[in-house]
Amino acid sequence: MLRFLRAFLIAGLIASPSMAGKFNLGRAALPTEVAAWNIDVRPDGQGLPAGSGSVIQGEALFAEQCADCHGDFGEAVGRWPALAGGNDTLADERPVKTIGSYWPYLSTAWDYINRAMPYGDAQSLSADEVYQLVAYILYLNDEVDEDFVLSQENFADFTMPNAGSFRLDDRDQAEYPAFGLVACMTDCKASVQVIKRAIKDSSTTAASQ
Amino acid sequence: MSNKTSRRNFLKAGVAAGAGLVATRAGAEGDPKITSVQKWAQELGDGVDHLPYGAPSRFEADTVRRNVPWLTADPISAINFTPIHQLDGIITPNGVCFERHHGGVARYDPADHRLMINGLVDQELIFTMADLMRFPRENHVYFLECSANTGMEWRGPQMDGVQYTHGMIHNVMYTGIPLRLLLKEAGVKTSGKWLLAEGADSSGLTRSIPMEKALDDCLVAFKMNGEALRPENGYPLRLVVPGWEGVSWIKWLRRLEVGDKPWHQREETSKYTDLMADGTSRRFTWEMDAKSVITSPSPQMPITHGPGQTVITGLAWSGHGTIPQVDITLDGGINWHKARMDGPSLDKSLHRFYYDFVWDGKPLLLQSRAHDSTGYIQPTKDALRDLRGASSTYHNNGIQTWAVNAEGITDNVEIS
The missing domain is CATH 3.90.420.10 (Oxidoreductase, molybdopterin-binding domain)
Structure with missing residues (x-):
């Protein structure tokens, strides 16, 4: 038994250095390759390319590339996302979450439009075109005037209206202590009644959403 | 198929399948499935390469992912659902793992x-x-x-x-x-x-x-x-x-x-x-808290056999560890019973539970309640809503209730 253990330990010692070290696999990434894929933009503006775009330019481009799904004024068509409106609704019974009312950072809009829009033709817009669209969306949300021009230089000046409303996950303090109590097993309540019932065929019919 | 799945069709299918399963009460002449030679017991079946990859029996064609068309703007940036009501054990077969895409399925070499x-x-x-x-x-x-x-x-x-x-x-x-x-x-x-x-x-x-x-x-x-x-x-x-x-x-x-x-x-x-x-x-609400649900009976899996020996089964899981215990109630939470955990108990994996009992044919209000290895106990939906409000939607790990009536038909309800 001891001998087995010793053999096992020695095997482990022999095997572990290779697990801990480098494997010399893959190859160095070329700067041009990193530049092609490294398109993410952070709230502090890191990753934003040079460029600019005006609200006026954005209005024309939006009508051509975006309005079919998002509506001429960002109000949304059908169940596609609304991009504007909803200010001061977040504590309401039916909150309206848009870029203007909900998104904490403008960089998220720039990054997402640049990487994933237009839907079905991703990464087809130039940097200037993305600036134009973001400028127009700010205008739709009454954040800028119609003569506004957004650029790499003034981008970081923007604070979105809802930026201060996000906080870190606090479930470990706000919830877990309350949900870790002893579970009742018998006579836990005096009576019970059904108070709500799902509608039939809800999988194919829009219910009270 | 996925767009035509109404509850009525599910019920009809369920009742038909149930009838097939219980039709073993033989007449005086005996069960013809036994007393006469069946085609599959006489003729040769398919050879080894009939289906090089393989596929479920055609009688299981109902075990598929389904979507909810009204939920998203189109089915490319959408989600569908694993048929957990028809599965058992803890492993999900690859062909029915739910899908969520934000720009469709990328297919490339x-x-x-x-x-x-x-x-x-x-x-x-x-x-x-x-x-x-x-x-x-x-x-x-x-x-x-x-x-x-x-x-x-x-x-x-x-x-x-x-x-x-x-x-x-x-x-x-x-x-x-x-x-x-x-x-x-x-x-x-x-x-x-x-x-x-x-x-x-x-x-x-x-x-x-x-x-x-x-x-x-x-x-x-x-x-x-x-x-x-x-x-x-x-x-x-x-x-x-x-x-x-x-x-x-x-x-x-x-x-x-x-x-x-x-x-x-x-x-x-x-x-x-x-x-x-x-x-x-x-933000950054990453961990999935402990949760469980009874997968059968459930609205798509009514009890079709009538009173008598009955299997309740379901799934439990926690993003914080394992699930040492699941409790079951038949009466809407007045009394609870420990379910039987079965199969491997792996970290951050689904766990399977069963509760085997003799159903007296009276209506049931079924719930399950998971305990995870950190001591966390799955909360009620009301407890979650009290803390988070009406608009939270993500991370709903509240206790689910199914109402089973005397016919075995099962509805999704909330109770007092």
Whole structure:
């Protein structure tokens, strides 16, 4: 038994250095390759390319590339996302979450439009075109005037209206202590009644959403 | 099929199947399925290569993913649901693992796939799939749950089946490379505190992951249940982030960037954040808390056999560990009974439970309640709503209630 253990330990010692070290696999990434894929933009503006775009330019481009799904004024068509409106609704019974009312950072809009829009033709817009669209969306949300021009230089000046409303996950303090109590097993309540019932065929019919 | 699935059809199918199963009471002449020679007992069957890959019996054609057309703008950026009401054990078959795509399924030759590691590393690297196959591998079973699972039920009972209320989940064995080995290969700088994972699909889906989690138990996986990932699950490469909400498990994984701060991308700010009653929002709500649900009986799986010996079964899971105990109530929470846990109890994996009992034919109000290995006990929906308000929707792990009537028909309800 001891001998087995010793053999096992020695095997482990022999095997572990290779697990801990480098494997010399893959190859160095070329700067041009990193530049092609490294398109993410952070709230502090890191990753934003040079460029600019005006609200006026954005209005024309939006009508051509975006309005079919998002509506001429960002109000949304059908169940596609609304991009504007909803200010001061977040504590309401039916909150309206848009870029203007909900998104904490403008960089998220720039990054997402640049990487994933237009839907079905991703990464087809130039940097200037993305600036134009973001400028127009700010205008739709009454954040800028119609003569506004957004650029790499003034981008970081923007604070979105809802930026201060996000906080870190606090479930470990706000919830877990309350949900870790002893579970009742018998006579836990005096009576019970059904108070709500799902509608039939809800999988194919829009219910009270 | 998926668009035509009405509750009535389910019930009809269920009753018919039930009738088939119980029609063994023989007349005086005996059961003809026994007394006469059946075709399949006389004629030769298919040869070995009839189906080189294989497929379920045609009598199981009903066990499929289904979507809810009204839920999203179109079926390309959408979600469908695992038929958990028809499955047993803990492993989800690859063909019915639910799908969630933000820009459709990317389909391409794995020879064209590249994984880049860039940012705050000593050496920015590129790997081909062939390179990745040379790293040491591990195998782990993990559940993947979308944080929107059960979200439609937040304001009240809505969906007419456990497939729709709880089916944004699957549980498979992944084969993959510990993420820390890949990061070590590039050499993370001491300033590297965060990781951005990015997909190669047309949504270019991105999520920020803290380095502590990346170095802990994340995998870069290429196989599920022993075979290559399915295209809809990220073929040829996906990230596995055990216990965390499914949106972090980037599919078609093409890039890992090391940075000093989170990126606040679309799917971690505008979506997958938890709006509270006061209008503030929780962000970075990564872990999936303990949850359970009875999968049968349920609205799609009514009791068709009448009173007598009956099986209640369901699933339980926790992003914080294992599930040592599940309680069952038949009377809407007045009295609870410990369910029988069965099958392997693995960290951050689905667990299977059963409760075998003799049904007296009276109406039932069924619930299950999970306890996880941290001592956390699954809360009621009311307890969650009291803390979070009416608009939270994500991370609904509240207790589910099914009302079974005297005929065995089962409805989705909430109780006092």
